[in-house]
Amino acid sequence: MTALLEIDDLWVEGRPPGGDFQSIVKGVSLSVNRGEVLALIGESGSGKSTICLAALAYARPGCRFAGGKVLLEGQDILALEAEDRRPLRGAKVAYVAQSAAAAFNPALTIGRQVTEVARTHGLMSAADADRRAVETYRSLDLPMPEQLGRLYPHQVSGGQLQRLMAAMAVSCDPMLLLLDEPTTALDVTTQIEVLTAFKAVIKQHNSAAIYVTHDLSVVAQIADRIIVLNDGMIMEQGTTQQIVEQPTHDYTKKLMMAVRPPPRSTAGGGTARTDPSASTAPVLEVRGITAGYGRVKKKIVLRDVDLTVNSRQVVGVIGESGCGKSTLARVISGLLPQVSGEIVHNGTVLAPAVEKRSKSEIQSIQIVFQMADVALNPRQRIRDIIGRPLEFYMNMGAAARRERVGELLELVELPREFATRFPKELSGGEKQRVNLARALAAEPDVILCDEVASSLDTVVGAAIIELLKDLQEKLGVAYVFISHDLSTVASFADEIMVLYAGRVVERGPTMDVLSPPFHPYTRLLLSSVPEIRQGWLEDVMKTREAISGISREVELTEVGCPFFARCPLAIVGTCDTLPAPLQQTKVGHLVACHRDIEDLAGEIIQH
Amino acid sequence: MTIDAQVPSPVRVDKSRGSGFQTAAWIAFTVLLFWMLVALFAPLIAPYGQGELLSDDSFALAGDVGLLGGDYLGRDILTRVVYGAQMTLGLAAIITVIGFAVGIALGFLAAVSGGIVDTVLSRSIDAVMAFPSIMLALIVIASLGTSLEVLVLTIAAIEATRVFRVSRALAMDIGVMDFVEVARARGEGLWWIMRREIFPNATGPLAAEVGIRFTYAILFISALSFLGLGVQPPNADWGSMVRENLQGLLFGSFAPLIPAAAIATVTFSINLIVDWFLHKSNRDISDEILQ
Numbered sequence: 001m002t003a004l005l006e007i008d009d010l011w012v013e014g015r016p017p018g019g020d021f022q023s024i025v026k027g028v029s030l031s032v033n034r035g036e037v038l039a040l041i042g043e044s045g046s047g048k049s050t051i052c053l054a055a056l057a058y059a060r061p062g063c064r065f066a067g068g069k070v071l072l073e074g075q076d077i078l079a080l081e082a083e084d085r086r087p088l089r090g091a092k093v094a095y096v097a098q099s100a101a102a103a104f105n106p107a108l109t110i111g112r113q114v115t116e117v118a119r120t121h122g123l124m125s126a127a128d129a130d131r132r133a134v135e136t137y138r139s140l141d142l143p144m145p146e147q148l149g150r151l152y153p154h155q156v157s158g159g160q161l162q163r164l165m166a167a168m169a170v171s172c173d174p175m176l177l178l179l180d181e182p183t184t185a186l187d188v189t190t191q192i193e194v195l196t197a198f199k200a201v202i203k204q205h206n207s208a209a210i211y212v213t214h215d216l217s218v219v220a221q222i223a224d225r226i227i228v229l230n231d232g233m234i235m236e237q238g239t240t241q242q243i244v245e246q247p248t249h250d251y252t253k254k255l256m257m258a259v260r261p262p263p264r265s266t267a268g269g270g271t272a273r274t275d276p277s278a279s280t281a282p283v284l285e286v287r288g289i290t291a292g293y294g295r296v297k298k299k300i301v302l303r304d305v306d307l308t309v310n311s312r313q314v315v316g317v318i319g320e321s322g323c324g325k326s327t328l329a330r331v332i333s334g335l336l337p338q339v340s341g342e343i344v345h346n347g348t349v350l351a352p353a354v355e356k357r358s359k360s361e362i363q364s365i366q367i368v369f370q371m372a373d374v375a376l377n378p379r380q381r382i383r384d385i386i387g388r389p390l391e392f393y394m395n396m397g398a399a400a401r402r403e404r405v406g407e408l409l410e411l412v413e414l415p416r417e418f419a420t421r422f423p424k425e426l427s428g429g430e431k432q433r434v435n436l437a438r439a440l441a442a443e444p445d446v447i448l449c450d451e452v453a454s455s456l457d458t459v460v461g462a463a464i465i466e467l468l469k470d471l472q473e474k475l476g477v478a479y480v481f482i483s484h485d486l487s488t489v490a491s492f493a494d495e496i497m498v499l500y501a502g503r504v505v506e507r508g509p510t511m512d513v514l515s516p517p518f519h520p521y522t523r524l525l526l527s528s529v530p531e532i533r534q535g536w537l538e539d540v541m542k543t544r545e546a547i548s549g550i551s552r553e554v555e556l557t558e559v560g561c562p563f564f565a566r567c568p569l570a571i572v573g574t575c576d577t578l579p580a581p582l583q584q585t586k587v588g589h590l591v592a593c594h595r596d597i598e599d600l601a602g603e604i605i606q607h
Numbered sequence: 608m609t610i611d612a613q614v615p616s617p618v619r620v621d622k623s624r625g626s627g628f629q630t631a632a633w634i635a636f637t638v639l640l641f642w643m644l645v646a647l648f649a650p651l652i653a654p655y656g657q658g659e660l661l662s663d664d665s666f667a668l669a670g671d672v673g674l675l676g677g678d679y680l681g682r683d684i685l686t687r688v689v690y691g692a693q694m695t696l697g698l699a700a701i702i703t704v705i706g707f708a709v710g711i712a713l714g715f716l717a718a719v720s721g722g723i724v725d726t727v728l729s730r731s732i733d734a735v736m737a738f739p740s741i742m743l744a745l746i747v748i749a750s751l752g753t754s755l756e757v758l759v760l761t762i763a764a765i766e767a768t769r770v771f772r773v774s775r776a777l778a779m780d781i782g783v784m785d786f787v788e789v790a791r792a793r794g795e796g797l798w799w800i801m802r803r804e805i806f807p808n809a810t811g812p813l814a815a816e817v818g819i820r821f822t823y824a825i826l827f828i829s830a831l832s833f834l835g836l837g838v839q840p841p842n843a844d845w846g847s848m849v850r851e852n853l854q855g856l857l858f859g860s861f862a863p864l865i866p867a868a869a870i871a872t873v874t875f876s877i878n879l880i881v882d883w884f885l886h887k888s889n890r891d892i893s894d895e896i897l898q
Contacts, residue, residue, distance in 0.1 A: 053706050118868055214827060296723075333792045334792070335788060335791060335792055354791060354792060354794060355794075357794070359794060362792070362793065364795040366792075369785045369788065369789065371785055374784045374785040375785035375788075375789055376786055377786040377803075377804055377807070377808070378808065379807035379808055380803075380807075388793070389793060392793060392794070392795070438789070442793075525771070
């Protein structure tokens with residue numbers, strides 16, 4: 001039997017603006033059989049998405065096919081005229097993009113977009129397409145399948161939207177599904193939900209799939225075979241089991257290393273580094289912060305949040321998106337003045353709004369944002385970006401500034417020559433380093449890191465975390481490290497605060513919070529961190545936390561424990577009406593739960 | 608966004624599509640440069656004085672009086688078109704500069720400060736824009752008198768409302784970017800944020816807007832002059848020249864058509880240049896997306 005898709009010695013060239021064509025895919029050959037899931041893994045720039053798009057005979061603007069064949073059912077689709085390619089797309093080969101939010105048109109209903117392929121290709125009547133769509137929604141376990149089609153994209157959650165992408169892709173029963181990093185931007189809990197849906201869809205339709213990602217632990221759950229790519233060439237290929245258990249190529253091993261082991265085994269790794277003498281002086285204290293958005297009627301996002309950061313300490317803040325993590329960073333930096341509560345820096349109470357704070361107060365608390373791309377002004381050179389805090393806070397002259405910018409660039413392990421570049425000439429990881437250098441330029445006591453590694457590749461992100469650790473040792477700066485990635489936080493933070501729906505559900509030293517996890521929400525987060533192990537996804541879906549907690553959205557509630565709706569241990573009548581009391585397991589470790597500590601501990605043993 | 612990007616050589620296709628635009632833009636640049644030189648060196652180029660009577664006849668034929676004939680008073684049309692270029696283009700340039708300075712400053716201020724500042728500014732400007740602009744200008748000029756200063760400031764104020772809208776929208780888009788947040792978190796003042804963070808990222812669309820508003824300024828001055836409330840005699844400007852010589856059409860004279868053609872060539876050229884510029888910057892943006 002011939003393979004469904006065969007790519008033979010594919011060469012693709014790309015042209016950077018103003019530059020010459022360079023090869024970005026260099027002679028790649030692969031094949032996908034019916035009903036098989038092939039994973040392409042590699043860092044960004046390894047050509048994995050480009051290869052994936054070649055299965056649609058599509059080259060991105062500025063790219064062109066330079067050689068090779070792409071055979072779909074034995075037919076070379078690269079040789080087809082543009083007109084003849086159209087019937088393939090969506091109908092025979094369907095593509096699921098990374099960002100569902102960007103792939104859906106906000107002005108059209110979901111139903112219209114899901115059935116679009118079927119209607120455009122005239123494959124079925126509108127009524128049939130709608131009926132099929134409803135069936136697909138149901139099989140993907142989406143809420144209200146009958147009404148869903150009439151909603152608009154902003155009315156459903158990110159995870160649901162990503163699952164709707166899957167519904168859209170299978171609407172015409174394609175032979176081949178192309179999944180381009182469909183879970184990369186998602187929370188761990190949402191990732192599980194989406195992965196399960198994709199797996200079900202693939203199985204149900206018996207379609208073949210190419211799954212593109214940089215995350216080996218995701219691949220282990222879904223792929224039959226893996227191809228490891230680097231710089232447009234195949235490094236290694238084999239079955240999932242082979243690659244996961246016995247990687248042979250150095251590059252594969254490097255990718256494996258970048259995936260952090262689940263926190264169970266390493267929890268508390270950070271505590272050992274803490275200098276005990278330093279932990280007595282809090283450099284930053286957040287006391288009973290309540291904050292929200294909206295001018296007239298505030299939507300409260302944070303309720304009564306406490307946080308203490310000692311000097312040279314790393315405090316991790318974790319929680320899913322929508323839990324108020326970034327809001328906390330914005331409140332501390334004064335960008336969003338709080339409604340009540342206070343922020344204390346080295347014993348002085350800071351004004352809520354940044355405009356009212358003194359220059360030195362602002363200088364000592366710096367913030368690094370998640371999206372490295374948009375945090376740098378595209379019209380400023382790197383030397384101006386890093387040099388501005390030097391000029392602004394320290395009145396440094398031009399010559400001294402030039403020297404210091406060079407030093408800062410070296411500190412974040414970038415060459416000094418980068419000073420004259422513009423942000424667009426840098427890669428994502430390099431941009432994030434510049435962001436960090438800008439924060440360091442102010443010589444702060446505390447840096448608020450808001451998901452600094454989340455939008456980066458595993459390998460690049462891991463390097464940024466390493467850099468943060470080094471800098472902490474060198475400069476003695478404290479971090480508030482905000483992330484939804486529990487394994488990163490666990491390996492790095494001395495203390496952890498778990499936020500849910502704007503409230504602290506648990507906080508304390510990393511070891512006490514994570515091993516064992518007391519609060520049911522901490523336990524859900526912990527069990528959702530993917531492991532590089534086949535069958536993990538099925539195992540985790542069987543756990544009680546997953547059954548009651550996955551596929552649910554974070555809802556901000558006014559009364560009771562916010563986690564009530566997702567909690568497997570919820571006590572009806574208590575948890576939904578009374579605020580959860582803070583209980584202390586040992587000094588410094590607090591758990592907000594109605595259940596007794598003994599009950600919670602008992603639950604852990606049962607597990 | 609086209610789906611079928613795979614063509615034998617995407618580069619060549621791009622170039623040929625761009626070159627049509629480019630030729631048109633080159634012609635337009637030449638025409639515009641010609642008029643700008645004429646405006647700058649009007650006294651050197653003009654064969655006569657702009658109020659000089661050369662003939663007792665109205666609408667003398669070309670050749671009898673000057674190269675392009677005489678106007679209704681017997682003055683040289685060519686001379687008056689040359690001086691008119693200076694007046695019309697000069698006023699339009701001043702109006703555009705004032706309109707943009709005020710419009711951008713207020714637009715950025717409204718977007719960056721938000722809250723009550725934004726509400727007050729935006730609503731006031733909405734109120735001004737609610738009047739048809741020609742009517743508004745007529746009322747203001749009629750009540751304040753017809754001087755060049757009043758003319759310039761009135762049109763500039765009306766232009767500023769349009770610039771305000773555009774620059775506020777641009778600043779709103781740019782203002783939510785993280786690098787502006789970073790600047791705020793650093794404690795930067797409004798002036799720095801407007802000048803250094805937002806303005807450099809808004810220059811492309813604003814440059815296109817300059818072209819469009821400059822054309823509108825020319826048309827606006829000409830319209831007001833045509834209605835008799837713009838540039839006053841004996842000064843020559845293209846709009847009033849059309850009005851003064853309108854009866855000439857009855858006698859088969861080209862007198863009113865020559866300044867009209869001048870207005871048309873300038874505005875048309877600017878539009879072509881703006882189109883080319885937008886096309887070019889769109890291509891630059893799609894290049895940037897590629898990265």
